[in-house]
Amino acid sequence: MIHRHGKTGDIGTEMTAMLQSLKHRGPDSTGYALYGKPLKGNELMLRFKVAEQDEMLKGFKIHDQVKERRNEVDKRIKELGGRILETTDATEYAFRYRIDYAGDRRKLADFIEDVEGAEILSMGHGLELVKDLGDAARVAEQYHLKGFTGTHALGHTRMATESDVDIRSAHPYWAYPFADVSVVHNGQLTNYWNGRRALERRGHRFMSNCDSELIAVYLADKMQQGAELKDAMTDSIDELDGVFTYLVATSDSLGMAKDVMAAKPMVLYESEKFICLASEEVAIRSVFPHEIDTFDPYEGEVRVWKSA
Amino acid sequence: MALRTKSQDMGMHTEQLSGRTQQRFFTPAEEQNFTYPEAFDVDFNKRAELDCGPLAPRDVNLKIRDLMSKGYGTIVLKNPGAKHSLAVGILNKLNLHIEGSLGYFGCGLIDGPNIRIKGRVGWSCAENMLAGTIVIEKNAGSTFGAALRGGDLVCMGDVGARMGIDMKGGTIIVGGRCGAFCGFMMQRGRMVVLGDAGKNLGDSMYDGTIYVGGKIDGLGVDAVPGEMTDLDVSWLSRKLKMYGLEAPKGVKNMQKIVAGKQLWNYDNLEPTEKKLIL
Numbered sequence: 001m002i003h004r005h006g007k008t009g010d011i012g013t014e015m016t017a018m019l020q021s022l023k024h025r026g027p028d029s030t031g032y033a034l035y036g037k038p039l040k041g042n043e044l045m046l047r048f049k050v051a052e053q054d055e056m057l058k059g060f061k062i063h064d065q066v067k068e069r070r071n072e073v074d075k076r077i078k079e080l081g082g083r084i085l086e087t088t089d090a091t092e093y094a095f096r097y098r099i100d101y102a103g104d105r106r107k108l109a110d111f112i113e114d115v116e117g118a119e120i121l122s123m124g125h126g127l128e129l130v131k132d133l134g135d136a137a138r139v140a141e142q143y144h145l146k147g148f149t150g151t152h153a154l155g156h157t158r159m160a161t162e163s164d165v166d167i168r169s170a171h172p173y174w175a176y177p178f179a180d181v182s183v184v185h186n187g188q189l190t191n192y193w194n195g196r197r198a199l200e201r202r203g204h205r206f207m208s209n210c211d212s213e214l215i216a217v218y219l220a221d222k223m224q225q226g227a228e229l230k231d232a233m234t235d236s237i238d239e240l241d242g243v244f245t246y247l248v249a250t251s252d253s254l255g256m257a258k259d260v261m262a263a264k265p266m267v268l269y270e271s272e273k274f275i276c277l278a279s280e281e282v283a284i285r286s287v288f289p290h291e292i293d294t295f296d297p298y299e300g301e302v303r304v305w306k307s308a
Numbered sequence: 309m310a311l312r313t314k315s316q317d318m319g320m321h322t323e324q325l326s327g328r329t330q331q332r333f334f335t336p337a338e339e340q341n342f343t344y345p346e347a348f349d350v351d352f353n354k355r356a357e358l359d360c361g362p363l364a365p366r367d368v369n370l371k372i373r374d375l376m377s378k379g380y381g382t383i384v385l386k387n388p389g390a391k392h393s394l395a396v397g398i399l400n401k402l403n404l405h406i407e408g409s410l411g412y413f414g415c416g417l418i419d420g421p422n423i424r425i426k427g428r429v430g431w432s433c434a435e436n437m438l439a440g441t442i443v444i445e446k447n448a449g450s451t452f453g454a455a456l457r458g459g460d461l462v463c464m465g466d467v468g469a470r471m472g473i474d475m476k477g478g479t480i481i482v483g484g485r486c487g488a489f490c491g492f493m494m495q496r497g498r499m500v501v502l503g504d505a506g507k508n509l510g511d512s513m514y515d516g517t518i519y520v521g522g523k524i525d526g527l528g529v530d531a532v533p534g535e536m537t538d539l540d541v542s543w544l545s546r547k548l549k550m551y552g553l554e555a556p557k558g559v560k561n562m563q564k565i566v567a568g569k570q571l572w573n574y575d576n577l578e579p580t581e582k583k584l585i586l
Contacts, residue, residue, distance in 0.1 A: 262450065262469035262488055265431055281390035281430055282411050289389065291408055294428055295447040296468035299488040299506060 001276045001287070002152035002254040006308045008037075012140065012148025015155040017286040018278060019136035025279065026159020029170035030139040031131030033154040033182035033249055035307070038126040042102040043085070044179070045128055047121040048073065048112060051093040052166055053133050055117070065117070066093050072115045077101070080108050090143045094121075096128070106177040110205075119168060119207060124180035126150075126251045131170040151307035152254050154247050156184040173213045175220030176205065180251040183219065185212035186264045186279060187244030195240065215246050223250075230304045233257045237300050247277060255304040262299035269294045275305050344419070347400045350381035361387035365394055376400055390430065395423065412449075415442055418459075431468070434461045437478065443551065450487065453480045456497060458578065462551050469506065472499050475516060477578060483553055489528065491518050491565075497578075500544065500562075502555055510565050518565040519544060521555040527565065534566035 001018070003009050011034055019030055039045060050069035056062055077084060082101035090096050101108060109120050122129030130143045136157060140146060156171035175181035189195065189211040196206055196214055204217050215236065222232035233248065233255050245264035248255045256277055258266055269276045269284050269292055276284050281294055297303065356375045360368050368385065372395065375383055382403040388394055392411035395404060395418070402421035409427030419438035428446040434453050441460045450468035453461045458478040469487030472480050477497045485503035494513040504522035511528020518531075519540070527533075544559040555562050 260488070265449065267430070267449070280392075280411055281409055281428070282392070285390045285409070289387075291427055293446060294409070295466055296449050296487070299469055 001274065002249075002305050002307055004273055004275065004305065004307065006151070007273065008149050008151055010147055011035075011150040011153040012145035014287055015153045016136045016140040016145060018276075018283040019155045019157045021283045021286040022157050022278065022280060023135050025157055027135045027157065028160050028165045029131060029133050029158045029167065030136045031156045031158070031170045031172050031184070032129070032139070032143075032145065033122070033172040033174075033184070034128045034130065034145070034148055034150050035126045035152045035180070035249060035251065036128060036148065036150040038251060039098070042100050044099050044101055044105075044123055044125065046097040046099055046123050047090075047094070047129050048097070049091075049094040049119055049121065049167065050115070050117045052117075052168075053093070054166075056093060063092070069115050069117050070095065073112050073118055076111045076115065077108070080111060082108065090130070091132075094130075094132070094143075105179065109177040113207075120174070120176070122174045122182070123177065124174075124251065127174070127180040127182055127249075129172060129174050129182060131156075131167055131172070133165065133167065133170075151252075152249055154182055154184045154249050154254075168208050169210050171210075171212055173208075173210070173216040175216035176207065178220035178224065181216060181220045181223070181248070183212060183216035183246055183248045185215055185244060185246040187242060187246070187259070189214060189240055189242040189244060191241040211242075212246070215240065215244075215248070219248055229253055229255055230302060233302045233304070237302065245279075252307050253304055254307070255302065256297060257302045258297050258299060260300045266297055267294050268297055268303075344399050347420075348376040349379065350376055350401060351379050352381035352403055354380045355382040355384070356380040357384045357386060359386050360389060360391065360394065365391050368394055369396060372398065372402075372404075376402060388427070390427075392430070395421075409446070418442075428465070429463075434459075437461060447484070452482075452486075453478070456480065460547075460551075462553075464553075466503070467501075472497070475499070479547065481547065481551060481553065485522065488525070491516070491531070492528065494518070494567075498543075500547065502548075502553060510567070513565075513567045515567050519559075520563045520565065521557060521561075524563060524565075530568040530570050531565050532568040534564040536560065536562065536564050540564060 051066050082099050084099050086098040088096040132139045154172050171184045172182040192211040199217050219232045243261045243263040245258045245266045265279045267281045278284050358371055384405045386407050388408040390409045390411045393413045394410050396416045398421045399419045404421050404423040406425040410429045412430040414429050414433045416435040421440045423442045425444045429444050429448045431449040432451045432454050434442050436455045437459050438457045439459045444463045447465035448463040448467045450470050452467045452471040455474045456478040457476045460479045462481045464483040466484035467482045467486040471486050471490040473492045475494045475497045479498045481500045483502055486501050486505050488506035489508045491510040491513050494516040497516045499518045502521040505520045505524045507525035508528035509524055510518050510531030513531050541559050
């Protein structure tokens with residue numbers, strides 16, 4: 001969803017309602033990419049975790065290890081010249097930091113993820129990525145997403161089909177280490193390994209074996225080379241093989257693309273003020289219970305909307 | 309030797325039937341072919357309203373059945389909320405008005421009711437429909453009328469991809485445009501698109517006819533242009549008039565797409581047409 005003309009809304013509550021109405025698609029995990037008010041200057045919002053949810057139930061020393069890992073992350077941020085301005089404990093193992101950092105983002109991200117169990121969920125000026133196991137109501141409550149104000153958001157509720165049920169394999173995907181690029185995807189990419197190999201040769205790293213991550217990195221790489229978001233997405237229709245529909249968000253835009261087979265669902269509501277897309281209309285009805293006009297985008301279709 | 313039938317003389321189809329397809333599996337004299345023994349005797353003047361808001365789809369469908377058993381012949385569904393699988397499996401005469409939108413598989417497996425939907429419908433609306441009419445006032449998702457076997461399925465707006473996939477009879481009419489692969493593996497029936505059609509139209513169609521009023525992005529395998537006959541024109545004029553629709557450039561200027569007959573083909577007559585001819 002995206003609010004247009006610079007407007008904002010309670011995207012945390014709106015997205016939770018949409019995702020909860022789609023719980024039947026798969027309750028394994030739920031993820032949010034929320035775009036709040038952009039931070040100024042060199043400030044970055046860092047979302048990271050240092051353990052998986054099920055790890056917390058098993059390890060004898062996991063609680064101490066989580067503290068040690070977090071301290072190590074703090075130390076490494078400072079070591080690279082970053083300043084921690086504000087911290088929030090989202091859960092015992094997942095954290096939200098506002099930091100001031102002017103250096104190389106990839107170097108910082110690599111250094112943090114070198115800590116055992118650490119994974120950066122997002123690092124951006126506007127993007128905050130939250131994902132965990134369970135349905136939307138559970139994740140929203142756990143991470144206090146009610147009242148999260150912002151311009152646009154992506155969400156995903158997942159039934160794992162081709163990768164594990166863990167936070168790492170949950171959507172949305174952040175295009176590491178590019179600030180503010182996130183993707184959700186429904187489908188299968190059949191040239192995943194070839195595409196991944198090509199991007200790894202260009203220096204990108206992948207955190208999962210999930211084909212959806214490829215789309216995020218692919219688009220971010222194109223944009224890093226100077227392509228506009230819409231052009232990168234149009235190229236993806238030809239260069240990514242398989243059946244897929246995906247949504248991508250950047251700091252100020254939301255885009256959708258559908259492959260030429262059009263075998264994955266997408267319903268679109270478009271108005272002057274607000275855009276809302278979902279796999280099923282029932283999700284849009286959770287935001288607009290009254291009658292509205294919606295339609296299915298067609299095969300090979302790419303659309304991009306700006307928040308401002 | 310191929311048998312030339314009365315239907316062919318009437319121009320209802322052009323295929324040369326041979327082998328198994330000559331079987332007569334339909335006897336119009338058997339009235340019981342048209343109704344189910346357990347169908348409810350309903351009165352169209354007896355009207356009921358049902359608020360779907362607080363109900364699960366299964367409960368809505370059971371309520372419809374319950375109302376029909378009490379003789380209600382006109383039922384209005386309010387607040388359908390794009391729920392899935394609403395109004396499925398209705399094997400009865402019924403006037404059903406749906407005041408809103410449906411999710412996936414709406415009105416599937418029906419045989420007999422006349423349904424009007426004020427909103428849009430999601431994927432696979434009217435899948436395996438056998439008889440009756442459905443009119444959708446807004447847009448429809450993909451696989452619209454999948455495996456349709458009979459009746460009229462009408463969407464006033466635009467329709468997604470793979471409309472009429474595996475269609476085995478009946479008529480689909482689209483007021484707007486349709487997506488890719490419409491008529492894929494179509495075996496019988498007629499499809500009318502007044503706007504533009506996506507690529508691979510009629511891919512691997514065995515039989516049946518597709519009429520398009522706008523531009524066609526591309527034909528699929530074994531789909532070829534056909535020649536519009538006077539019978540096509542009169543049939544189209546009558547059908548479109550029934551639903552208050554018009555071809556943008558007139559029915560005479562619509563494009564007709566048929567199977568190239570390089571694949572296996574089936575008898576393309578509708579049951580009502582069989583009745584007329586036999």
